[in-house]
Amino acid sequence: MQKRCLWYDTSPEPALPLAQLEGHDTCEVVVIGGGITGLSTALHLAEIGVSVTLIEAGDIPSGGSGRNVGFVNAGLWIPPEDIVNALGKADGERVNTLLGDAPAEVFSLIERYDIDCNATRTGTLHLAHNRQGEKELARRVEQFQRRGAPVELLEDDLCHQHVGTQRIKKALLDRRAGTINPTSYTRGLARAAHGLGVKMHTQTPATGVIRQGDDWQVMTPKGSVKASRVVLATNAYTDSDWNQVRRHFFAGHYFQVASPPLPDKVAGDILPGKQGAWDTRTVLSSIRRDAHGRLLLGSLGKGEGKPLSYIRCWANRVQQYYFPQLGKIDWQYTWTGRIAFTPDNTCRLFEPAPGIVAVTGYNGRGVTTGTVVGKGFARYLTCGDDALLPMPIRSHSPIKAKSLWAAGYESGFTLYHTGQCLRLLA
Known part of the structure; x- marks a missing residue:
């Protein structure tokens, strides 16, 4: 079993050859973070003629945007009435409407820019x-x-x-929903944004943001970008102390495994409609097939740092429980992505300072929510109207005891998986 992300190896969309920022640049909007949110923001701004520079600390993608399950889901994890109870009727139904339509936004971009990401739209x-x-x-x-x-x-x-x-x-x-190869989708957004004139730089972490008159200067190791507005789209991969996004989520993880391609005569009865699936377990298991017939299983928790024998034991247990007809599988891939969690399971949109917008807390729904937030940010930054965002931009108190939240979640996930491996849980 390789500790490697399957989506990178099977992406039909190639990576863009992008370089590190060296020197100084000026634009109208600088986007920090080259995942789905940042790329959607840059793309929608470029469509209306706004000059954008996007910087990414790693490659595109290197974080959760390319490492997730690839579900194009509608709504949040929690059901509609729970959202209304948490946010109030007006804001709750706004979330339900905009994120209910979010898969259509994703598939619209895929079609408009001919993104080759093995998309299925069968639910x-x-x-x-x-x-x-x-x-x-x-x-x-x-x-x-x-x-x-x-x-x-x-x-x-x-x-x-x-x-x-x-x-x-x-x-x-x-x-309403479907599946994609998330690496391909992210690379396709990058290709589309780059084609519309967005300046993009990889291996370019932001090291700080400084106020200069009416503008902001984003500092990087070998240069800087000056702009009147800044988008913080770093989400779960926010590590720098200067970045206020770090205060508004606690980190969680999601690991996956993938089988070799399975012929239809062996596995053709498993998800024959190509839907992605997940169960109602306390610590859920996800199930899907990729474009080449592989079986992918996943669950909440960190696979990194755990022995491969542990990951293999968990995967065997879930596969044998649901699909004993497959016999023994020699799992080929395993990888982990990071998730930004919030205590109330809803995302946070806020303005750390005038001219800077930020978002975090997708709680595992980044493909669709990130796409919609990017479109909403583009509208807000150009018109001052936040109606296309799933919820209003407002102030939020930093999350207290983040490390305890993160440790509690991870401990619970590990204990649950151990119970599955020991057959104490089904």
């Missing part, structure tokens, strides 16, 4: 792993359908046909 499946999960899915279906969303509850034989396992009796099919 996603939320799997009820026990009776309590079945009740939860029924609750979600009622709430989604009341808002006109194209979702349905698949039961018994119809459910088995869609998923390919007898373990699951009910599943929520959300037809």
